[in-house]
Amino acid sequence: MSTRPPASDCEPAATLPHRLRQAVPLEVRVWVSRRQGRLRWIRKYRRVRSFGLSLHKNPAKVLRFVLTDPEVENFSYEIENEEEMASFLADALGVSRNRIAAYMQEGHQDPELNQNLSRRVRWRWDCKSRLSLGRRIGWYALVRTLRPKTVVETGIHNGLGSLVLLRAIERNAVEGDTGELISFDIVKSSGWLVPKSLRRFWTPVFESTFTALDPVLEGKSVDLLVQDLGAGREAELHDYETVWKHGSDRLVLLAASAHLTTALRSFAAARGLEYRHFRDIPRDHVFPGGGTGIVVTGHAGGD
Numbered sequence: 001m002s003t004r005p006p007a008s009d010c011e012p013a014a015t016l017p018h019r020l021r022q023a024v025p026l027e028v029r030v031w032v033s034r035r036q037g038r039l040r041w042i043r044k045y046r047r048v049r050s051f052g053l054s055l056h057k058n059p060a061k062v063l064r065f066v067l068t069d070p071e072v073e074n075f076s077y078e079i080e081n082e083e084e085m086a087s088f089l090a091d092a093l094g095v096s097r098n099r100i101a102a103y104m105q106e107g108h109q110d111p112e113l114n115q116n117l118s119r120r121v122r123w124r125w126d127c128k129s130r131l132s133l134g135r136r137i138g139w140y141a142l143v144r145t146l147r148p149k150t151v152v153e154t155g156i157h158n159g160l161g162s163l164v165l166l167r168a169i170e171r172n173a174v175e176g177d178t179g180e181l182i183s184f185d186i187v188k189s190s191g192w193l194v195p196k197s198l199r200r201f202w203t204p205v206f207e208s209t210f211t212a213l214d215p216v217l218e219g220k221s222v223d224l225l226v227q228d229l230g231a232g233r234e235a236e237l238h239d240y241e242t243v244w245k246h247g248s249d250r251l252v253l254l255a256a257s258a259h260l261t262t263a264l265r266s267f268a269a270a271r272g273l274e275y276r277h278f279r280d281i282p283r284d285h286v287f288p289g290g291g292t293g294i295v296v297t298g299h300a301g302g303d
């Protein structure tokens with residue numbers, strides 16, 4: 001049996017001397033870490049090794065990632081088993097597979113999520129020139145299907161997930177179903193990928209979910225949570241419990257880092273709710289794949 005810890009696409013806990021790192025302000029640390037990704041060869045090679053790959057066995061893949069990839073964490077990649085993801089979401093929501101697949105297709109062809117996104121990142125040193133939406137295409141289909149009024153996202157990073165969720169919310173609004181997204185991150189510079197045109201549906205909150213989630217959600221009725229902090233079990237459970245308190249009777253909880261912890265599974269089991277799990281398979285990437293967990297309460301999206 002393997003003793004390897006589950007693969008994370010967020011950075012592992014600090015390995016540099018802790019006190020030294022803490023002396024540097026968070027924004028500066030994040031700036032260095034995210035802007036200099038292409039040059040962080042040692043860190044990237046360590047990550048590759050933690051995924052069970054080696055230069056010897058997978059030279060092309062490993063060299064391409066280590067020498068040229070700007071992403072050290074929160075990887076963007078295409079998904080090999082997207083059809084399976086459509087079936088997974090359709091089963092969870094009790095809707096037809098074709099409906100989910102059609103929304104995924106809509107997302108893939110959407111100009112804001114393709115040409116406009118590519119135009120914005122093309123010349124950025126800290127970003128891939130073509131960003132793949134990966135599992136976030138499932139979040140798009142989820143929002144188009146559920147037509148939620150209030151969506152909460154914990155963990156913004158560059159804002160790729162926020163962009164996808166907001167574009168789905170905007171499309172719903174055009175069809176008469178208005179909605180909003182409230183996103184949380186401790187890093188103030190997060191979310192730069194979100195264009196001005198979509199910000200009217202968005203409330204970004206730059207504070208820890210431990211202190212901000214409960215007060216910000218006061219008086220709200222949350223229909224969908226995308227939990228994507230990658231910060232461990234305690235933070236995850238905190239977010240589920242808090243959102244549960246402010247949840248509508250059709251609340252859907254989604255764990256975007258379900259390959260790292262079993263928090264949502266335990267949360268569901270304690271309440272007698274059904275938990276479903278999906279494992280994505282990255283196409284041509286060193287990351288071995290992420291897990292998505294979902295819990296659907298009430299009558300969320302049934303045909």
Ligand SMILES: C[S@@+](CC[C@H](N)C(=O)[O-])C[C@H]1O[C@@H](n2cnc3c(N)ncnc32)[C@H](O)[C@@H]1O
Nearest residue numbers: 155156157160161185186208209228229230231
């Ligand atoms: C995996 S990334 C989010 C990815 C993003 N949802 C996307 O789709 O690309 C995790 C983010 O959570 C933020 N974070 C970690 N712990 C947090 C906390 N307790 N409260 C708010 N944000 C936190 C980090 O700063 C990081 O930007």
